[in-house]
Amino acid sequence: MSGVSHQFSGNQALNGLDIAVPWGKVTVLLGPNGAGKTTAFRAITGALEPESGTIRTLGLDPVSDGQALRRRCGVVSAKPALYDRLSGRDNLLFAAELYGLGRRVGDRITEVATRFGIVDAIDNLVGGYSTGMKTRLALARSVLHHPELVLFDEPTSGLDPESAQAVLALIKEMTNEGSTVVMCTHLLAEAEGLADHVVMMEAGSAVVAGSPTSLTSQFWPHPVVEVEAEDPRVLDRIAQWQGIISYDRKSVVAHLEIESLDLVPELIASLVRDGARITRVDPHRPTLEDLYFTIRRHGLPQARDAVERSQPADHGLMPIGSPAASSAEDSPLAPAVP
Numbered sequence: 003m004s005g006v007s008h009q010f011s012g013n014q015a016l017n018g019l020d021i022a023v024p025w026g027k028v029t030v031l032l033g034p035n036g037a038g039k040t041t042a043f044r045a046i047t048g049a050l051e052p053e054s055g056t057i058r059t060l061g062l063d064p065v066s067d068g069q070a071l072r073r074r075c076g077v078v079s080a081k082p083a084l085y086d087r088l089s090g091r092d093n094l095l096f097a098a099e100l101y102g103l104g105r106r107v108g109d110r111i112t113e114v115a116t117r118f119g120i121v122d123a124i125d126n127l128v129g130g131y132s133t134g135m136k137t138r139l140a141l142a143r144s145v146l147h148h149p150e151l152v153l154f155d156e157p158t159s160g161l162d163p164e165s166a167q168a169v170l171a172l173i174k175e176m177t178n179e180g181s182t183v184v185m186c187t188h189l190l191a192e193a194e195g196l197a198d199h200v201v202m203m204e205a206g207s208a209v210v211a212g213s214p215t216s217l218t219s220q221f222w223p224h225p226v227v228e229v230e231a232e233d234p235r236v237l238d239r240i241a242q243w244q245g246i247i248s249y250d251r252k253s254v255v256a257h258l259e260i261e262s263l264d265l266v267p268e269l270i271a272s273l274v275r276d277g278a279r280i281t282r283v284d285p286h287r288p289t290l291e292d293l294y295f296t297i298r299r300h301g302l303p304q305a306r307d308a309v310e311r312s313q314p315a316d317h318g319l320m321p322i323g324s325p326a327a328s329s330a331e332d333s334p335l336a337p338a339v340p
Contacts, residue, residue, distance in 0.1 A: 003045070003046065003055065003056070005018050006055030008054075009053065010041075015041040015206055016038050016041055016042060016045065016055075016206040017206035017207045018206075019038065019042060019206060019207055020208050021042065021208060021211070022211070023182060024198060024199050026181070027183070028174060028183045028199070029183065029184045029185070029199040029201065030187060030193040030196065030199070030200055032200060032203065032290070033202060033204055037203040037206070038206035038207075039155070039186035039188075039203055040186065041206070043155050045057055046059050047071070047075060047077060048064030048068035059075070059151065060074055060075070060150060060151060074151065075151045076143075076146075076149035076152040077155075078143075078154045080156040081159075082136065082137070086127065086128050087129060088127070089124065089125050089128065090115065090124040090125070090126065090131070090139050091111060091125055093139060094107075094111045094143055094146060095107070098110075098111070098146060098147075101147040107146075110146065114142040115142055117172065118139070119168065120135055120138045120139055123135060134169075137158070138169070141157070145176065145181070151181070151182050151183075152184070153185070154173065154184070154185040154186070156186065156187055157169055157173065157185065158170065170196055173185065173196065190289075190294055191290075194291075197290070199213055200212065202293075209297060210297060218288040218289075218293050221288070221297075222288050222292075224247050224261060225260055225286075226258065226285070227257075227258045227284065227285050228256065228257055229255075229282065229284075231280050233279070236277070236278040237256040237273070237278070238256075240273075245260055245265045246259070247259040266283065270283055
């Protein structure tokens with residue numbers, strides 16, 4: 003996806019959006035409500051034709067080749083459409099026919115229902131399913147035809163914490179089986195530990211993109227350690243030590259930016275030899291939440307410039323729509339469930 007823009011009634015939903023994803027990994031689109039994540043999903047699958055820009059998904063044009071593309075994709079929207087008056091099994095059978103799988107898919111239905119934890123309720127009417135069970139059914143439907151690319155729009159919306167964690171674990175498993183997953187969320191903690199690649203969006207644009215490790219290392223290029231002592235004043239002499247890049251103490255907590263964590267053992271040993279009573283030593287491990295709010299504090303243009311100046315070329319990235327994606331053989335499956 004390159005330079006994609008679109009408006010709704012004068013509101014800029016996408017604004018020169020560029021996205022590339024690593025093949026066989028989990029890419030997470032992060033951003034506040036209104037950042038353009040859902041609109042980007044609609045453009046990727048051909049449900050929306052943007053006003054400008056170029057999109058190639060699995061090597062196909064989502065608009066002109068939409069039918070062929072949807073045979074190779076699985077989609078779970080924020081509010082998936084299911085037939086409440088049909089059983090879970092009948093919902094999946096209907097989807098199988100639309101995918102061109104026919105009705106001899108009993109084993110596959112049992113397989114996906116088991117995988118997503120709904121096999122015991124597969125013959126019950128969907129109208130009696132909980133929100134979590136409906137989400138699991140939608141997930142099962144999305145992978146029924148072994149898609150190459152799976153897109154999830156807020157897949158844990160409305161779920162209890164246990165169901166949300168189970169769904170996220172299942173999403174991660176998909177990449178172990180060769181699928182490429184693109185997921186959008188505004189929950190920073192949800193993406194932590196799940197994302198191989200992160201795209202942070204704001205006002206229809208991609209602010210920064212890369213692996214969580216590479217992005218955090220650009221804003222925290224040196225290790226940060228917090229140290230506390232019974233008498234915090236004894237820590238102030240650390241500021242003059244070799245290998246200390248910066249030192250700041252607020253109240254009882256000293257924040258150190260150091261050249262290497264290898265310096266910490268000797269640093270603490272030296273303080274103890276001098277009589278300091280250390281009560282806490284805590285290396286700081288930046289999270290996606292830290293990254294998100296650091297970028298917001300920097301300002302979006304400054305954050306983008308900082309990353310572009312320091313970001314090495316990414317390898318193994320495939321734009322959603324790059325010709326490299328078309329290397330997989332075309333599937334003979336029929337269109338996906340609307």
